[in-house]
Amino acid sequence: MATRAQRGERRTDALSKQRIVEAAIELLDAGGESALTFRALAARLSTGAGAIYWHVANKDELLGAATNDVVARVVTDVAVDAEPREAIRAVALGIFDAIDAHLWVGTQLARSPWLSAIPQIFESFGSQLHALGVPERAQFDSTSALVSYVLGAAGQNAANGRAHAHGPDRTAFLGAVAEQWRQLDPARYPFVHRVVAQLPEHDDRVQFLAGVDLILNGVETGR
16 A cells, blocks of 8 residues: 555656646736635645645745746747847737736736846847847847836736726726826926827837837947
C-alpha cells in the first residue's frame, strides 16, 4: 500500500507550476488580487495548499509569475517576419489589450518593476529599435520612452474602464464629460473647445497607437 508521503509526492508531480499560474490568472480576472488566496487556489485545483507551496513560495511570487505569463504571451505572439515598426505596434497594442483584460497586470508592472515581464518588454521594443537602425547611444532612452508610454496609457485606460464599468455606456459617459468641457471658459481653454467634439466618439486603441507612432516618428527623425 502506498504511504501518504508517496501519494503526496505523486500528486505534487502531477501539479505543474503552469497549471497553478493559469488557475491564479482565472482567480485574478474574476475577483482581483483579493480573490487570489492559496485556499481558493487549492480549491480550484482540487489539491492541498502544500502541493502549491511546492512550486510557489508565496502570493507575491505567484502574482509575479502570472504577470510574466500574460506578458510573455504578448511578446512572443508577433510574426517573426514582421517589419520592426509593425512589430513594435503589435507588441504595444498587445500589452494595451492584455492590461485592459487583466487590470491586475498593470498594477503589478507598476508596483514591481523588477519582474521578468519588464525586461521582456524592453527586449521586445529594444531589439526592434535596433533593427530600425536607431543608434546604440539612443536605444535605451527610446526604449524607455516607449515602455513608459505603453504601460502608463494602458494602465490608465484599463483603470478608467473599470471605474465606469457599471455606469452609463462609454459614449454616454464621455458625452457628459464633453458637455462639462463645453461649459469651460473658451478664452481660458481654447484648445479644449477645439477638440471637445472628438471626445465622445474617439477610439481608445486608435488613439493609443497614434501615440506609439508619434514616439516612433520622433525616434526615426532623430536617427
